[in-house]
Amino acid sequence: MLPFLYFVLLLTVSSFGFSLAEKPQLSNKTFPKNFSFGATTSAYQIEGAWNLDGKSQSVWDNATHRIPGIIKDLSNADIACDSYLKYKEDVALLKALGVQHYRFSLAWTRILPTGFADEVNEIGVNHYKNLIRELKNNQIQPMVTLYHQDLPQVLMDRGGTLNPLFPKWFEDYARVCFESFGDDVKHWFTINEPYIDCTVGFISGGLREGIDNYICAKHHLMAHAAAWHLYDNEFRARQGGKIALVLNSDWMEPASHSAEDVTAAATRMQFIWGWFGHPIYYGDWPDIMKTRIAMRSKLEGFNESRLPELTQEEIAYIKGTNDFFAVNTYTTTIVQAIEEPEISSPSLDKDIGVNAYQCSDCIASPSMSWLKFVPWGTRKLLKWFKDEYFNPDILITENGWADGTGQLDDDVRENYIKEYLSNIRDAMEKDGVKVIGYTLWSLLDNFEWASGFTAKFGTIQVDFSSPNRTRTRKKSSFYYERVCRTHCLVGTCEE
Ligand SMILES: *[C@@H]1O[C@H](CO)[C@@H](O)[C@H](O)[C@H]1NC(C)=O
Ligand SMILES: *[C@@H]1O[C@H](CO)[C@@H](O)[C@H](O)[C@H]1NC(C)=O
Ligand SMILES: *[C@@H]1O[C@H](CO)[C@@H](O)[C@H](O)[C@H]1NC(C)=O
Ligand SMILES: *[C@@H]1O[C@H](CO)[C@@H](O)[C@H](O)[C@H]1NC(C)=O
Ligand SMILES: *[C@@H]1O[C@H](CO)[C@@H](O)[C@H](O)[C@H]1NC(C)=O
Numbered sequence: 001m002l003p004f005l006y007f008v009l010l011l012t013v014s015s016f017g018f019s020l021a022e023k024p025q026l027s028n029k030t031f032p033k034n035f036s037f038g039a040t041t042s043a044y045q046i047e048g049a050w051n052l053d054g055k056s057q058s059v060w061d062n063a064t065h066r067i068p069g070i071i072k073d074l075s076n077a078d079i080a081c082d083s084y085l086k087y088k089e090d091v092a093l094l095k096a097l098g099v100q101h102y103r104f105s106l107a108w109t110r111i112l113p114t115g116f117a118d119e120v121n122e123i124g125v126n127h128y129k130n131l132i133r134e135l136k137n138n139q140i141q142p143m144v145t146l147y148h149q150d151l152p153q154v155l156m157d158r159g160g161t162l163n164p165l166f167p168k169w170f171e172d173y174a175r176v177c178f179e180s181f182g183d184d185v186k187h188w189f190t191i192n193e194p195y196i197d198c199t200v201g202f203i204s205g206g207l208r209e210g211i212d213n214y215i216c217a218k219h220h221l222m223a224h225a226a227a228w229h230l231y232d233n234e235f236r237a238r239q240g241g242k243i244a245l246v247l248n249s250d251w252m253e254p255a256s257h258s259a260e261d262v263t264a265a266a267t268r269m270q271f272i273w274g275w276f277g278h279p280i281y282y283g284d285w286p287d288i289m290k291t292r293i294a295m296r297s298k299l300e301g302f303n304e305s306r307l308p309e310l311t312q313e314e315i316a317y318i319k320g321t322n323d324f325f326a327v328n329t330y331t332t333t334i335v336q337a338i339e340e341p342e343i344s345s346p347s348l349d350k351d352i353g354v355n356a357y358q359c360s361d362c363i364a365s366p367s368m369s370w371l372k373f374v375p376w377g378t379r380k381l382l383k384w385f386k387d388e389y390f391n392p393d394i395l396i397t398e399n400g401w402a403d404g405t406g407q408l409d410d411d412v413r414e415n416y417i418k419e420y421l422s423n424i425r426d427a428m429e430k431d432g433v434k435v436i437g438y439t440l441w442s443l444l445d446n447f448e449w450a451s452g453f454t455a456k457f458g459t460i461q462v463d464f465s466s467p468n469r470t471r472t473r474k475k476s477s478f479y480y481e482r483v484c485r486t487h488c489l490v491g492t493c494e495e
Pocket of ligand 2: 157
């Protein structure tokens with residue numbers, strides 16, 4: 001999930017009605033046999049054992065200890081769900097849910113404590129080998145993210161993702177992972193949510209807004225492409241897997257049918273999804289980004305665009321490096337056209353130049369201000385991917401609901417899963433979108449970045465006040481289990 005504040009301009013006046021009055025009918029089509037249902041987590045959010053067995057500090061270990069008050073409830077993830085030690089318990093729960101896959105991330109700091117590939121920490125490698133073996137023994141496919149927000153602090157000390165060597169560091173790390181785990185992993189993810197990593201995540205101490213975001217993005221794309229080419233050239237033939245970048249955001253719904261609002265929503269789609277998606281599928285930044293950032297940079301007094309130009313070699317290197325389209329999505333944002341923002345200091349928001357806000361009369365998550373229950377947005381989003389990116393295979397790598405209590409009686413989460421999946425099934429059936437799997441965020445209540453333990457996304461409750469970190473299944477997990485086992489959302493389905 002998303003670390004830190006998710007920038008959202010709050011709604012003052014809603015110009016569009018989003019009524020809950022009409023309950024859409026749930027799809028009664030069986031999901032295909034080979035459609036994969038799963039659950040997901042990430043290393044820093046669940047593992048704990050932050051300084052055990054040779055692991056070094058990630059930027060999150062460092063910041064939570066160094067900066068008092070950075071986390072809402074003053075917590076950290078030193079122990080979190082204690083999953084490093086309790087991984088067998090987690091796999092038993094996945095087995096009970098009946099999932100076909102488990103998506104988790106590797107802690108770079110556990111595998112390469114120096115950040116570099118000179119010293120491989122065998123204890124760290126063996127931990128993940130054990131986890132993967134446990135999954136396979138239970139017929140659960142491992143799907144593995146290389147990097148999910150937890151950059152080694154030692155690399156941050158060298159400029160982190162702003163250092164042009166970042167792609168090389170990442171490639172070296174990826175090689176160790178492909179060599180160590182690749183025989184058992186058929187789905188790899190390079191980087192989780194580059195958009196978040198390059199905006200509200202940690203970039204470096206001296207981040208310059210509207211400049212470093214774009215440099216970070218270029219380095220992320222080059223790092224992703226480096227890992228893809230490495231896999232393609234040296235591992236694919238032998239290991240037979242697939243590899244993709246995990247993009248995230250919302251569906252952007254125009255605030256009205258006016259041409260201006262429709263254009264504003266399309267612009268925001270390109271600035272967020274297209275920022276990474278366009279270079280991968282077309283080779284270069286979206287035209288609207290090139291035009292707007294060049295225009296504003298000039299007026300701001302820069303002698304060239306703040307958006308770094310990609311060379312022909314870089315364009316060719318990045319293009320075509322997604323074996324499938326991996327998506328984290330939770331909600332819908334409403335977008336309205338505004339006057340051109342005034343020229344002052346550079347900013348990504350002003351480069352986009354629209355008003356974006358959340359639906360005011362949708363069910364709101366009690367713990368995450370950006371999260372509204374808008375299931376129909378997902379169907380529109382999937383159709384957009386089909387049209388924009390040449391009808392790719394789509395794997396939903398995250399989707400889920402947060403409350404603030406972690407209560408076992410979690411009807412809203414159950415309805416969220418049901419209605420989102422129904423819209424996904426409709427996108428497949430009625431719009432011909434090739435969705436190949438769905439992954440629920442999250443298996444467990446866990447450390448939700450800046451929200452600490454105040455936001456609960458788990459379909460399984462974790463008692464953070466007990467040293468045992470006792471896991472208890474919530475009501476939604478029984479519904480999700482039925483879906484995983486029957487591939488059907490309602491009582492009776494048809495093919
Ligand atoms: C799933 O099966 C369908 C029908 O046999 C096939 O067209 C599709 O390519 C398969 N998808 C995957 C991801 O294997
Ligand atoms: C955070 O990282 C810096 C740089 O590596 C290090 O000097 C410092 O001791 C770390 N802080 C904490 C609290 O661990
Ligand atoms: C813009 O200025 C920078 C230094 O301030 C320089 O490196 C760069 O070459 C200049 N670009 C152009 C297009 O003149
Ligand atoms: C923790 O688990 C142990 C072993 O199952 C049990 O004996 C103990 O009572 C548990 N403690 C708490 C606080 O739940
Ligand atoms: C599925 O839904 C359609 C449309 O509502 C209905 O005609 C059909 O009978 C349903 N099939 C089953 C097996 O319930």
